[in-house]
Amino acid sequence: MKYLVQKFGGTSLATPELRELAAQKIIAAKKEGYSPVVVVSAIGRQGDPYATDTLLKFIGGIYPEISCRDLDNLMACGEVISGVTMVAVLEKHGYKAVFLTGGQAGIVTDDSFTDAHITQVNPALINKYTADGAIVVVAGFQGQTREGLITTLGRGGSDTSAAALGVALNAEAIDIYTDVEGIMTADPRIVKNARTLDIVTYNEICQLAREGAKVIHPRAVEIAMQKNVPLRVKCTFSDAPGTLVTSAADNGSVEIKRDRVITGITHIPDVSQLKVDISGWAENDYPQLKIFKAMALAGISVDFINVHPDAAIFTVKDDVASKAVQILENMGFSPGVTPGCAKVSAVGAGMAGVPGVMASILEALAAENIKVLQTADSHSTIWCLVRQDEMEKAIRALHNYFALGE
Ligand code: ADP
Ligand code: MG
Numbered sequence: 001m002k003y004l005v006q007k008f009g010g011t012s013l014a015t016p017e018l019r020e021l022a023a024q025k026i027i028a029a030k031k032e033g034y035s036p037v038v039v040v041s042a043i044g045r046q047g048d049p050y051a052t053d054t055l056l057k058f059i060g061g062i063y064p065e066i067s068c069r070d071l072d073n074l075m076a077c078g079e080v081i082s083g084v085t086m087v088a089v090l091e092k093h094g095y096k097a098v099f100l101t102g103g104q105a106g107i108v109t110d111d112s113f114t115d116a117h118i119t120q121v122n123p124a125l126i127n128k129y130t131a132d133g134a135i136v137v138v139a140g141f142q143g144q145t146r147e148g149l150i151t152t153l154g155r156g157g158s159d160t161s162a163a164a165l166g167v168a169l170n171a172e173a174i175d176i177y178t179d180v181e182g183i184m185t186a187d188p189r190i191v192k193n194a195r196t197l198d199i200v201t202y203n204e205i206c207q208l209a210r211e212g213a214k215v216i217h218p219r220a221v222e223i224a225m226q227k228n229v230p231l232r233v234k235c236t237f238s239d240a241p242g243t244l245v246t247s248a249a250d251n252g253s254v255e256i257k258r259d260r261v262i263t264g265i266t267h268i269p270d271v272s273q274l275k276v277d278i279s280g281w282a283e284n285d286y287p288q289l290k291i292f293k294a295m296a297l298a299g300i301s302v303d304f305i306n307v308h309p310d311a312a313i314f315t316v317k318d319d320v321a322s323k324a325v326q327i328l329e330n331m332g333f334s335p336g337v338t339p340g341c342a343k344v345s346a347v348g349a350g351m352a353g354v355p356g357v358m359a360s361i362l363e364a365l366a367a368e369n370i371k372v373l374q375t376a377d378s379h380s381t382i383w384c385l386v387r388q389d390e391m392e393k394a395i396r397a398l399h400n401y402f403a404l405g406e
Helices: 016-031 052-062 068-075 077-092 124-131 157-168 202-210 218-226 287-297 318-330 357-367 388-401
Strands: 003-008 035-040 097-100 107-109 118-121 135-139 142-144 150-152 173-178 199-201 231-235 243-246 264-277 303-308 311-317 336-347 374-377 381-387
Touching (some): 003 016, 003 157, 016 035, 016 077, 016 173, 035 077, 035 124, 035 157, 052 068, 052 077, 068 077, 068 150, 077 135, 097 124, 107 157, 157 218, 173 218, 199 202, 202 243, 202 336, 218 231, 264 318, 264 388, 287 311, 287 318, 303 374, 311 318, 318 336, 357 381, 357 388, 381 388
Parallel strands (some): 003 035, 003 173, 035 135, 097 135, 107 142, 173 231, 199 243
Antiparallel strands (some): 107 118, 264 311, 264 336, 303 311, 336 381, 374 381
16 A cells, blocks of 8 residues: 555645645545545634634633543544544545544554653554545544543644654655645744755754744654654645655655755744852752752753853743742742743754854844843754844844855
8 A cells, every 4th residue: 555644734724725725635646546644633723613722722711620631532623623524525526535533543642641642553444444445534633542542642743643654554755734835944934035945854854843843743753754754844735845854864866965054943932041049059959950850840841951050040931930930939049030032043964063153143143133141052953042022033133144045
Protein backbone atom coordinates (compact mmCIF):
# COMPACT_ATOMS: atom_id res chain seq x y z
CA MET A 1 0.00 0.00 0.00
CA LYS A 2 1.41 3.41 -1.01
CA TYR A 3 0.35 5.59 1.88
CA LEU A 4 0.34 9.37 1.92
CA VAL A 5 -0.62 11.15 5.14
CA GLN A 6 -2.26 14.52 4.54
CA LYS A 7 -2.93 16.75 7.55
CA PHE A 8 -5.17 19.81 7.33
CA GLY A 9 -5.08 22.55 9.96
CA GLY A 10 -8.14 24.30 11.34
CA THR A 11 -7.94 27.42 9.18
CA SER A 12 -7.74 25.23 6.08
CA LEU A 13 -11.15 23.73 6.94
CA ALA A 14 -13.04 26.79 8.15
CA THR A 15 -15.55 27.18 5.29
CA PRO A 16 -17.20 24.89 2.71
CA GLU A 17 -15.04 26.52 0.01
CA LEU A 18 -11.83 25.78 1.93
CA ARG A 19 -12.92 22.21 2.67
CA GLU A 20 -13.48 21.83 -1.05
CA LEU A 21 -9.85 22.90 -1.70
CA ALA A 22 -8.66 20.40 0.92
CA ALA A 23 -10.78 17.65 -0.67
CA GLN A 24 -9.19 18.41 -4.05
CA LYS A 25 -5.72 17.77 -2.57
CA ILE A 26 -6.95 14.44 -1.19
CA ILE A 27 -8.64 13.42 -4.44
CA ALA A 28 -5.51 14.35 -6.41
CA ALA A 29 -3.45 12.03 -4.18
CA LYS A 30 -5.96 9.22 -4.65
CA LYS A 31 -5.84 9.68 -8.42
CA GLU A 32 -2.05 9.47 -8.28
CA GLY A 33 -2.39 6.00 -6.79
CA TYR A 34 -1.86 6.82 -3.14
CA SER A 35 -3.96 5.57 -0.26
CA PRO A 36 -4.52 8.90 1.43
CA VAL A 37 -4.81 8.90 5.21
CA VAL A 38 -6.22 12.29 6.11
CA VAL A 39 -5.71 13.87 9.54
CA VAL A 40 -7.87 16.84 10.43
CA SER A 41 -7.80 19.51 13.11
CA ALA A 42 -10.94 21.10 14.54
CA ILE A 43 -12.66 23.52 12.19
CA GLY A 44 -11.55 27.14 12.45
CA ARG A 45 -9.94 29.15 15.23
CA GLN A 46 -11.19 30.68 18.48
CA GLY A 47 -14.67 32.09 18.00
CA ASP A 48 -15.64 29.50 15.40
CA PRO A 49 -18.30 27.21 16.93
CA TYR A 50 -16.32 23.93 17.14
CA ALA A 51 -12.75 25.21 17.43
CA THR A 52 -10.81 23.76 20.39
CA ASP A 53 -10.45 27.19 22.03
CA THR A 54 -14.19 27.76 21.75
CA LEU A 55 -14.94 24.44 23.47
CA LEU A 56 -12.44 25.27 26.20
CA LYS A 57 -13.92 28.70 26.72
CA PHE A 58 -17.42 27.25 26.87
CA ILE A 59 -16.70 24.81 29.68
CA GLY A 60 -14.05 26.91 31.42
CA GLY A 61 -16.44 29.85 31.62
CA ILE A 62 -19.07 27.89 33.54
CA TYR A 63 -17.32 24.90 35.11
CA PRO A 64 -13.64 25.77 35.53
CA GLU A 65 -13.10 22.90 37.97
CA ILE A 66 -13.58 20.17 35.37
CA SER A 67 -10.85 17.53 35.49
CA CYS A 68 -8.30 17.17 32.69
CA ARG A 69 -9.57 13.64 32.13
CA ASP A 70 -13.11 14.82 31.44
CA LEU A 71 -11.95 17.90 29.59
CA ASP A 72 -10.23 15.68 27.03
CA ASN A 73 -13.57 14.12 26.08
CA LEU A 74 -14.89 17.57 25.24
CA MET A 75 -11.76 18.78 23.49
CA ALA A 76 -11.71 15.71 21.28
CA CYS A 77 -15.14 16.63 19.85
CA GLY A 78 -13.86 19.37 17.54
CA GLU A 79 -11.78 16.96 15.47
CA VAL A 80 -14.61 14.41 15.34
CA ILE A 81 -16.97 17.02 13.86
CA SER A 82 -14.26 18.10 11.44
CA GLY A 83 -13.44 14.55 10.34
CA VAL A 84 -17.03 13.49 9.78
CA THR A 85 -17.56 16.66 7.76
CA MET A 86 -14.55 15.84 5.58
CA VAL A 87 -15.89 12.33 4.97
CA ALA A 88 -19.15 13.92 3.80
CA VAL A 89 -17.29 16.19 1.38
CA LEU A 90 -15.32 13.27 -0.10
CA GLU A 91 -18.43 11.13 -0.42
CA LYS A 92 -20.22 13.95 -2.20
CA HIS A 93 -17.46 13.68 -4.81
CA GLY A 94 -18.19 9.97 -5.18
CA TYR A 95 -15.26 8.65 -3.12
CA LYS A 96 -15.59 6.01 -0.47
CA ALA A 97 -14.42 7.53 2.82
CA VAL A 98 -14.38 6.36 6.44
CA PHE A 99 -13.96 8.36 9.64
CA LEU A 100 -11.92 7.08 12.60
CA THR A 101 -11.30 8.67 15.98
CA GLY A 102 -7.67 8.80 17.13
CA GLY A 103 -8.30 5.73 19.31
CA GLN A 104 -9.97 3.81 16.49
CA ALA A 105 -7.04 4.69 14.23
CA GLY A 106 -4.85 2.91 16.79
CA ILE A 107 -3.17 5.89 18.43
CA VAL A 108 -2.25 4.79 21.95
CA THR A 109 -1.05 7.41 24.44
CA ASP A 110 0.05 7.69 28.04
CA ASP A 111 -2.47 9.14 30.51
CA SER A 112 -1.13 12.72 30.72
CA PHE A 113 -4.58 14.11 29.95
CA THR A 114 -4.58 17.33 27.85
CA ASP A 115 -0.91 16.82 26.94
CA ALA A 116 -0.58 13.10 26.27
CA HIS A 117 2.34 11.49 24.46
CA ILE A 118 1.82 8.87 21.79
CA THR A 119 3.37 5.59 22.94
CA GLN A 120 2.25 3.25 20.17
CA VAL A 121 0.28 3.12 16.92
CA ASN A 122 -1.71 0.06 15.86
CA PRO A 123 -3.11 0.97 12.46
CA ALA A 124 -5.07 -2.26 11.86
CA LEU A 125 -8.37 -0.51 11.10
CA ILE A 126 -6.67 1.97 8.76
CA ASN A 127 -5.10 -0.92 6.87
CA LYS A 128 -8.46 -2.69 6.68
CA TYR A 129 -10.38 0.27 5.27
CA THR A 130 -7.67 1.40 2.86
CA ALA A 131 -7.37 -2.17 1.55
CA ASP A 132 -11.06 -1.83 0.82
CA GLY A 133 -10.34 1.27 -1.28
CA ALA A 134 -11.60 3.84 1.20
CA ILE A 135 -9.99 7.14 2.04
CA VAL A 136 -9.51 7.12 5.82
CA VAL A 137 -10.06 10.37 7.69
CA VAL A 138 -8.64 10.42 11.21
CA ALA A 139 -9.41 12.91 13.97
CA GLY A 140 -6.13 14.61 14.81
CA PHE A 141 -4.99 15.82 18.25
CA GLN A 142 -6.38 12.79 20.07
CA GLY A 143 -5.60 9.27 21.13
CA GLN A 144 -6.66 6.74 23.69
CA THR A 145 -4.99 5.23 26.74
CA ARG A 146 -4.52 1.47 26.98
CA GLU A 147 -7.71 1.37 29.05
CA GLY A 148 -9.61 3.16 26.32
CA LEU A 149 -9.88 6.65 27.83
CA ILE A 150 -9.80 9.54 25.38
CA THR A 151 -6.76 11.80 25.55
CA THR A 152 -5.61 14.90 23.68
CA LEU A 153 -2.08 15.66 22.60
CA GLY A 154 -1.61 19.34 23.48
CA ARG A 155 -1.37 22.38 21.20
CA GLY A 156 -0.45 21.53 17.62
CA GLY A 157 -1.23 17.89 18.41
CA SER A 158 -2.72 17.12 15.00
CA ASP A 159 0.75 17.52 13.50
CA THR A 160 1.92 14.86 15.93
CA SER A 161 -0.98 12.54 15.01
CA ALA A 162 -0.05 12.89 11.34
CA ALA A 163 3.63 12.20 11.97
CA ALA A 164 2.92 9.13 14.14
CA LEU A 165 0.56 7.67 11.52
CA GLY A 166 3.06 8.45 8.76
CA VAL A 167 5.76 6.53 10.59
CA ALA A 168 3.47 3.62 11.56
CA LEU A 169 2.18 3.24 8.00
CA ASN A 170 5.62 3.75 6.48
CA ALA A 171 4.06 6.49 4.36
CA GLU A 172 5.83 7.96 1.33
CA ALA A 173 5.47 11.38 2.94
CA ILE A 174 3.61 13.34 5.59
CA ASP A 175 2.06 16.46 4.09
CA ILE A 176 1.15 19.20 6.56
CA TYR A 177 -1.31 21.55 4.82
CA THR A 178 -1.72 24.97 6.36
CA ASP A 179 -2.58 28.60 5.58
CA VAL A 180 0.94 29.70 4.54
CA GLU A 181 3.14 28.59 1.64
CA GLY A 182 5.50 26.54 3.79
CA ILE A 183 8.09 27.05 6.48
CA MET A 184 9.23 30.62 6.20
CA THR A 185 12.21 32.64 7.37
CA ALA A 186 9.95 34.28 10.01
CA ASP A 187 6.25 34.46 10.85
CA PRO A 188 4.73 36.11 7.74
CA ARG A 189 2.21 37.84 9.99
CA ILE A 190 5.10 39.89 11.37
CA VAL A 191 7.62 40.00 8.54
CA LYS A 192 5.98 40.87 5.24
CA ASN A 193 8.93 39.81 3.09
CA ALA A 194 9.47 36.46 4.88
CA ARG A 195 10.56 33.89 2.31
CA THR A 196 9.45 30.26 1.99
CA LEU A 197 12.29 27.81 2.55
CA ASP A 198 12.44 25.10 -0.16
CA ILE A 199 14.22 22.55 1.97
CA VAL A 200 15.24 22.34 5.62
CA THR A 201 16.72 19.56 7.70
CA TYR A 202 14.79 17.86 10.52
CA ASN A 203 17.21 19.39 12.99
CA GLU A 204 16.71 22.91 11.73
CA ILE A 205 12.93 22.72 11.72
CA CYS A 206 12.95 21.07 15.14
CA GLN A 207 14.87 24.01 16.49
CA LEU A 208 12.66 26.55 14.67
CA ALA A 209 9.53 24.82 15.97
CA ARG A 210 10.79 24.59 19.54
CA GLU A 211 11.63 28.27 19.50
CA GLY A 212 8.14 29.31 18.48
CA ALA A 213 7.63 28.80 14.72
CA LYS A 214 4.18 27.36 15.27
CA VAL A 215 3.76 26.24 11.66
CA ILE A 216 4.66 22.71 12.80
CA HIS A 217 4.87 21.01 16.19
CA PRO A 218 8.40 19.98 17.22
CA ARG A 219 7.19 16.59 18.48
CA ALA A 220 5.86 15.85 14.97
CA VAL A 221 9.27 16.54 13.48
CA GLU A 222 11.01 14.34 16.03
CA ILE A 223 8.66 11.46 15.24
CA ALA A 224 9.03 11.77 11.45
CA MET A 225 12.80 11.97 11.85
CA GLN A 226 12.94 8.62 13.70
CA LYS A 227 12.01 6.73 10.54
CA ASN A 228 13.20 9.33 8.04
CA VAL A 229 9.72 9.83 6.59
CA PRO A 230 9.82 13.04 4.54
CA LEU A 231 7.66 15.86 5.88
CA ARG A 232 6.30 18.50 3.53
CA VAL A 233 4.69 21.72 4.71
CA LYS A 234 2.33 23.00 2.02
CA CYS A 235 -0.44 25.50 1.48
CA THR A 236 -4.04 24.26 1.19
CA PHE A 237 -4.94 27.19 -1.08
CA SER A 238 -2.15 26.98 -3.66
CA ASP A 239 -0.12 24.55 -5.72
CA ALA A 240 3.22 25.90 -4.50
CA PRO A 241 5.71 23.12 -3.71
CA GLY A 242 6.03 24.17 -0.06
CA THR A 243 8.91 23.15 2.16
CA LEU A 244 10.52 19.72 2.22
CA VAL A 245 11.87 18.61 5.58
CA THR A 246 14.41 15.88 5.28
CA SER A 247 17.71 14.72 6.70
CA ALA A 248 20.88 16.21 5.26
CA ALA A 249 22.60 12.84 5.31
CA ASP A 250 19.96 10.87 3.43
CA ASN A 251 18.41 13.19 0.89
CA GLY A 252 18.37 11.00 -2.20
CA SER A 253 18.68 13.18 -5.27
CA VAL A 254 17.85 16.38 -3.42
CA GLU A 255 20.73 18.78 -3.38
CA ILE A 256 21.26 20.46 -0.05
CA LYS A 257 23.20 23.66 -0.17
CA ARG A 258 25.76 24.50 2.47
CA ASP A 259 24.14 25.05 5.84
CA ARG A 260 22.82 28.56 6.20
CA VAL A 261 24.31 30.61 8.99
CA ILE A 262 20.81 31.82 9.87
CA THR A 263 17.77 29.94 8.56
CA GLY A 264 15.00 31.81 10.31
CA ILE A 265 13.93 34.11 13.10
CA THR A 266 11.38 32.84 15.61
CA HIS A 267 9.70 34.23 18.67
CA ILE A 268 7.97 33.18 21.88
CA PRO A 269 5.91 35.98 23.44
CA ASP A 270 4.45 36.39 26.94
CA VAL A 271 7.32 35.50 29.20
CA SER A 272 8.56 37.12 32.42
CA GLN A 273 12.17 37.43 33.45
CA LEU A 274 12.96 36.62 37.09
CA LYS A 275 16.20 37.75 38.72
CA VAL A 276 16.91 36.24 42.11
CA ASP A 277 19.73 37.78 44.13
CA ILE A 278 21.47 35.03 46.08
CA SER A 279 24.56 36.98 47.12
CA GLY A 280 23.49 36.90 50.80
CA TRP A 281 23.17 33.11 50.87
CA ALA A 282 25.82 30.70 52.05
CA GLU A 283 27.17 28.47 49.28
CA ASN A 284 26.44 25.30 51.25
CA ASP A 285 22.80 26.38 51.47
CA TYR A 286 22.61 25.61 47.73
CA PRO A 287 20.26 28.52 46.94
CA GLN A 288 20.32 27.86 43.17
CA LEU A 289 19.35 24.25 43.63
CA LYS A 290 16.55 25.28 46.01
CA ILE A 291 15.16 27.78 43.53
CA PHE A 292 14.97 25.39 40.58
CA LYS A 293 13.73 22.51 42.70
CA ALA A 294 10.91 24.70 44.03
CA MET A 295 9.92 25.67 40.47
CA ALA A 296 9.97 22.03 39.41
CA LEU A 297 7.87 20.94 42.37
CA ALA A 298 5.30 23.63 41.53
CA GLY A 299 5.19 22.39 37.92
CA ILE A 300 6.50 25.72 36.62
CA SER A 301 8.71 25.24 33.59
CA VAL A 302 11.69 27.54 33.47
CA ASP A 303 13.63 28.65 30.44
CA PHE A 304 16.53 30.87 29.48
CA ILE A 305 18.47 29.98 32.61
CA ASN A 306 21.65 31.87 33.55
CA VAL A 307 23.17 30.88 36.87
CA HIS A 308 25.88 33.06 38.45
CA PRO A 309 27.46 32.75 41.91
CA ASP A 310 25.40 35.71 43.13
CA ALA A 311 22.24 35.51 41.01
CA ALA A 312 19.89 33.10 39.27
CA ILE A 313 18.17 34.55 36.21
CA PHE A 314 15.48 32.73 34.24
CA THR A 315 12.16 33.15 32.48
CA VAL A 316 8.71 31.67 33.06
CA LYS A 317 5.48 32.16 31.13
CA ASP A 318 3.73 35.42 32.11
CA ASP A 319 0.68 33.58 33.45
CA VAL A 320 2.66 31.72 36.13
CA ALA A 321 5.04 34.58 37.03
CA SER A 322 3.14 35.74 40.11
CA LYS A 323 2.92 32.15 41.39
CA ALA A 324 6.70 31.78 40.90
CA VAL A 325 7.38 35.07 42.71
CA GLN A 326 5.12 34.03 45.58
CA ILE A 327 6.95 30.72 46.00
CA LEU A 328 10.35 32.43 45.97
CA GLU A 329 9.24 35.07 48.48
CA ASN A 330 7.93 32.37 50.80
CA MET A 331 11.41 30.83 50.68
CA GLY A 332 13.00 34.11 51.74
CA PHE A 333 14.19 35.35 48.33
CA SER A 334 13.37 38.79 46.91
CA PRO A 335 13.07 38.17 43.18
CA GLY A 336 12.98 41.02 40.70
CA VAL A 337 10.45 40.44 37.93
CA THR A 338 10.16 41.93 34.45
CA PRO A 339 6.86 40.82 32.91
CA GLY A 340 5.90 41.23 29.27
CA CYS A 341 9.06 39.96 27.61
CA ALA A 342 9.58 37.92 24.47
CA LYS A 343 12.24 35.50 23.39
CA VAL A 344 13.47 36.19 19.87
CA SER A 345 15.72 33.52 18.37
CA ALA A 346 17.97 33.31 15.36
CA VAL A 347 18.20 29.68 14.25
CA GLY A 348 20.66 28.21 11.78
CA ALA A 349 22.63 24.98 11.61
CA GLY A 350 25.48 26.81 9.90
CA MET A 351 26.26 29.24 12.71
CA ALA A 352 28.45 26.80 14.64
CA GLY A 353 32.04 27.95 14.49
CA VAL A 354 31.24 31.04 12.43
CA PRO A 355 32.79 33.99 14.25
CA GLY A 356 30.86 37.17 14.87
CA VAL A 357 27.26 35.92 14.71
CA MET A 358 26.44 37.15 18.22
CA ALA A 359 28.11 40.49 17.46
CA SER A 360 26.02 40.83 14.29
CA ILE A 361 22.83 40.11 16.20
CA LEU A 362 23.61 42.67 18.88
CA GLU A 363 24.57 45.18 16.21
CA ALA A 364 21.29 44.64 14.34
CA LEU A 365 19.29 45.16 17.55
CA ALA A 366 21.37 48.15 18.71
CA ALA A 367 20.80 49.88 15.37
CA GLU A 368 17.08 49.84 16.20
CA ASN A 369 17.64 50.89 19.83
CA ILE A 370 16.25 47.58 21.06
CA LYS A 371 17.27 46.76 24.61
CA VAL A 372 18.54 43.21 25.05
CA LEU A 373 17.65 41.88 28.51
CA GLN A 374 19.45 38.55 28.30
CA THR A 375 21.12 36.32 25.70
CA ALA A 376 22.13 32.69 25.40
CA ASP A 377 23.45 30.56 22.57
CA SER A 378 23.94 27.00 21.41
CA HIS A 379 25.62 25.63 18.28
CA SER A 380 22.51 26.36 16.21
CA THR A 381 20.53 29.08 18.00
CA ILE A 382 21.09 32.49 19.53
CA TRP A 383 18.35 33.62 21.90
CA CYS A 384 17.67 37.23 22.89
CA LEU A 385 15.18 38.33 25.49
CA VAL A 386 13.56 41.67 24.64
CA ARG A 387 10.57 43.63 25.84
CA GLN A 388 7.42 42.38 24.19
CA ASP A 389 6.56 45.80 22.77
CA GLU A 390 9.86 45.65 20.89
CA MET A 391 9.47 42.03 19.77
CA GLU A 392 8.17 42.65 16.26
CA LYS A 393 10.77 45.36 15.68
CA ALA A 394 13.49 42.94 16.82
CA ILE A 395 12.29 40.16 14.51
CA ARG A 396 12.21 42.52 11.53
CA ALA A 397 15.61 44.00 12.41
CA LEU A 398 17.25 40.56 12.47
CA HIS A 399 15.41 39.37 9.36
CA ASN A 400 16.63 42.46 7.49
CA TYR A 401 20.16 42.39 8.84
CA PHE A 402 20.71 38.82 7.68
CA ALA A 403 18.87 39.52 4.38
CA LEU A 404 16.62 36.48 4.89
CA GLY A 405 13.95 37.85 2.56
CA GLU A 406 16.30 37.77 -0.44
P1 ADP B 1 -2.75 25.13 11.30
O1 ADP B 1 -4.11 25.52 11.78
O2 ADP B 1 -2.71 24.83 9.84
O3 ADP B 1 -2.09 24.08 12.13
P2 ADP B 1 -1.03 27.09 12.60
O4 ADP B 1 -1.67 28.37 12.97
O5 ADP B 1 -0.75 26.08 13.66
O6 ADP B 1 -1.88 26.47 11.40
O7 ADP B 1 0.36 27.37 11.85
C1 ADP B 1 0.39 28.22 10.71
C2 ADP B 1 0.78 29.63 11.14
O8 ADP B 1 2.10 29.60 11.68
C3 ADP B 1 0.87 30.62 10.00
O9 ADP B 1 -0.37 31.22 9.76
C4 ADP B 1 1.93 31.60 10.47
O10 ADP B 1 1.36 32.83 10.90
C5 ADP B 1 2.57 30.92 11.68
N1 ADP B 1 4.04 30.90 11.62
C6 ADP B 1 4.87 31.25 12.65
N2 ADP B 1 6.14 31.14 12.29
C7 ADP B 1 6.16 30.68 11.02
C8 ADP B 1 7.21 30.35 10.11
N3 ADP B 1 8.51 30.45 10.41
N4 ADP B 1 6.86 29.90 8.88
C9 ADP B 1 5.55 29.78 8.54
N5 ADP B 1 4.53 30.08 9.36
C10 ADP B 1 4.82 30.53 10.58
MG1 MG C 1 -0.80 24.02 13.85
